[in-house]
Amino acid sequence: MITKAKILEFIIENGGSTDRVEDDTPLFSSSLLDSFTMVSLIMVIESEADITIPPEDITLDNLDSINAILAYCEKST
Amino acid sequence: MSQSDRGILLLGCPRSGTTLLRRLLGNHSSIASPGETGLFRGAANFLKKDTTGVGVELGVLSGLGHIGVNENQIKSRLIDFVFAFLDEYTQKAGKKRWLEKDAFNAFSLPEIEDIFADRVRYICLVRHGLDVAVSLDEFSQKSRSYVSELHNYIQRSANPLEAFATAWVDASSNLRNLLQSQGDNAILVKYEDLVADPDAELERILHFLNEPAEDGMIENALSDSESIGLSDWKSYARGSIDTESIGRWSSLPPYTIARLASIANETLQVFGYDEIGDEWNESPELARRRYEIGLALNLAKSQGKNRDA
Incomplete structure (x- = not known):
């Protein structure tokens, strides 16, 4: 199961800062996470939530913030 | 001043900060430092040779040997030839000693040391190998070419970053060998230490050269445009010394990092850098x-x- 704590932990482990990360802070479109890190985050989400995200669901609406990620995972499991 | 105190050779793999350090030291009132002259590399090329399939050596040493000129005579004339240009430059600059840097000398170090031995003092600058590889890749793309020393590595690897990491290992191994054989006549400087605390590192280097530290060397060097020669373009685009260029390699894809780590780890650790994880288990x-x-x-x-x- 993916949680807010897990996402924050991932950001820190990958060299990011969570100081200014709120639940609705854009992660990828704001360049807070680069594309390599964002791909890794999506792979962690898939693994933790035990889902495979279809290409059409890989959108900023679904994955660009902590709230969006949690909502998408809840809807998909 | 003795001959061995007059000459300083600044060495390092290309993209290790050698131009930055050259500019800093060249601002000292006793040290004249031209842009890259290629003199030492040129002298090293005199000693390079081929051997035919029947064991006959082809090259300057062998060729001149046939007319009765021995190896020591050739080396002595090469030293005089190289030093004459640099002494003349130093005299014109009104200084006491010269510093020569050519980022590609590191690939010809065995021959350079064979000729010049302890007739010059050596400053060996080392930077993290993966940052060097990233920077060499960037430099080659911008210059739209590979210098021949690097092209040798590109020909052997389809992956430029792996080629450049291998080049760094070879250049750094040459530096390590020179540091060991020259002992007190050589000093190791790490790029990361230089940019983190340039004042302290400059003082340490000047102490090695038996020169006093001088006020304003860093500020003057960064605003100086008089000593521009064939050299590193990027150094002149910066108005300050900072640590921004440290650790750029960490944004490479994990697969690439693992591949580069397997090439560079042993040498990284020799120079006190942390080992990088080289396991790539992704299916x-x-x-x-x-x-x-x-x-x-x-x-x-x-x-x-x-x-x-």
Whole structure:
């Protein structure tokens, strides 16, 4: 199961800062996470939530913030 | 001043900060430092030779040997030839000693040391190998070419970053050998220490050279445009010394980092850098999935931008 704590932990482990990360802070479109890190985050989400995200669901609406990620995972499991 | 005190050779793999250090030291009132002259590399090329299939050596040493000129005579004349240009430059600059740096000398170090031995003092500058590889890749793309020393490595590897990491290992191994054989006549400087505390490192280097530290060397060097020669373009684009260029390699893809780590780890540790994880356990299926997600993600980002526009 993916949680807010897990996402924050991932950001820190990958060299990011969570100081200014709120639940609705854009992660990828704001360049807070680069594309390599964002791909890794999506792979962690898939693994933790035990889902495979279809290409059409890989959108900023679904994955660009902590709230969006949690909502998408809840809807998909 | 004795001959061995007059000459200083600044060595390092290309993209290690050698131009920055040359500019800093060249601002000392006793040290004249031209842009890259290629003199030492040129002298080293005199000693390079080929051997035919029947064991006959082809080259300057062998060729001149046939007319009765021995190796020591050739080396002595090469030293005089190289030093004459640099002494003349130093005299014109009104200084006491010269410093020569050529970022590609590191690949010809065995021959350079064979000729010049302890007739010059050596400053060996080392930078993290993966940062060097990243920077060499960037430099080669911008210059749209490979210098011949680097082209040798590019010819042996389809992956430029791996070629450059291998070049760094070879250049650094040459530096390590020279540091060991020259003992007190050589000093090791790490780029990361230099940019983190330039005042302290400069003082340490000047102490090695038996020169006093001088006020304003860093500020003057960064604003000086008089000593521009064949050299590193990037150093002149910066007005300050900072640590921004440290650790750029960490944003490389994990697969690339693992490949480069397997090439550079042993040498990195020799120079006191941390070992980098070189295990890559991702299956081909996961690597393909990573690729698919990356494509979808880029599409999502561009659609988001179009929507916002």
